[in-house]
Amino acid sequence: MSDFDDHGPTSLPEPPPPPPEPEPPKPVEVFADYVDGMTAGVERVSIWSKPDAILLRFASGDELTWALDDLRALPDQADARGIVVKPGHDSLERLIVRDPGIAIHIRENAKRLGQRPPVTNIPRIAGWASGAVASVALIIFVLVPIMANQLATYLPPEGERALGDATFGQIRTALSSDASPVSLCEKPEGMAAITAIEKRLNAEVDLPYPVEIAVLDHELVNAFALPGGRIIVFRGLIDDAQNAEEVTAVIAHEIGHVANRDPTRDALRSAGSIGVLGLLFGDFAGGTVMLFLANQLVNAKYSQAAETGADAYAHDLLQRADIDPKWIGTFFERMVEEYGDAEGVMAHLSSHPQSRARIEAAATASGGRTYRNEVLTDAQWAALREVCGPRPASDDGNDKSPDDDAEEEGWEEPDTRRQDAPTGLSGDN
DSSP states (O other), X not given: OOHHHHHOOOOOOOOOXXXXXXXXXXXXXXXXXXXXXXXXXXXXXXXXXXXXXEEXXXXXXXEEEEEGGGEEEOSSOSOSSSEEEEESSSOOOEEEEOOHHHHHHHHHHOTTTTOOOOOOOHHHHHHHHHHHHHHHHHIIIIIHHHHHHXXXXXXXXXXXXXXXXXXXXHHHHHTOSXXXXXXXXXXXXXXXXXXXXXXXXXXXGGSSSOOEEEEEOOOOOOEEEOTTSEEEEEHHHHHHOSSHHHHHHHHHHHHHHHHTTHHHHHHXXXXXXXXXXXXXXXXXXXXXXXXXXXXXXXXXXXXXXXXXXXXXXXXHHHHHTTOOTXXXXXXXXXXXXXXXXXXXXXXXXXXXXXXXXXXXXXXXXXXXXXXXXXXXXXXXXXXXXXXXSOOOGGGSSSOOOHHHHHHTTTOOOOOTTSTTSOOSOTTOO
């Protein structure tokens, strides 16, 4: 008999039982500060981190669940390790988390933390923006000019002089090509000629302060007035003038601006506008204001009414001094021929609007009467033309060109300082 028959079948061992299922990890509890946005109190809460949310548990036993997708981070947070979040764009609630682990968990799983709120009420926002722009425009273009006009009337002469003196140095620096200011022309003989022009015009009877004329050694064909009676004439204008009467006429025009306080009004208007813009943007320091004022005064473009008023004053002043007002027209005529009758011309005097009309007004003011003219002697005129130093040999005033010699045969060129000198206005239309 076999062993199988003797002992029966062999039994197999039982398989081991399966291991128990692992328990899910318990949520981690940390603490944070909660602000409800309605009261000033801060409440300590425990936070339970979940895969898709955070659970806030209060000491009272109340609970709040904030979905991670709803969380929004507050910008500009100083503590880079922590985080401040709120449950949605419009919520006033805040949760201040200082635990770095929870902060990392929120940053990694809350995918919309940096999402900006949607822009709503666009028409209303556009309306408010348009209103703000209109308000600024109203202040700059309406209220500031009105206030400047009033203040220019009541500003004492000492205040005007101080305003003019403050900008004069800035003007000399602004016009310079290097760090040094533009030189003043002060040759005694030339300045004596300037004094002779001042005495001939005798404009101080109309002004609350004496006129002070300075000549700058600059090639710009320009003259302008500063508040307080200071008038600046550029060497380029003297070089371009045909005679002393033209220089005198231009100075009379600038005195008209001084008498009407146009420079003071323009400076106050510019300063007021800059002040308003500075309040809005905070970009304008005091030095920038002064430089801007200097540029505005050099390149001043007064209103047509101001230009007409200055011309009318100059016509009257020249007539009282027995100088033909037409000399304003002859100077402007050459400016128009050289630069054109349009705005934006580099020469300040030729940039005034409607130069043709002003030329005709000067011819009309002349009235066809005889004037003494002859503001300066030949020697004084020569000295004025060299007020900044000796002139180059090829630049002896506005002398004849080589072609003039052929034209002079049998014809005598008229004296440009006599009343019957050509005005340059014939056929001007």
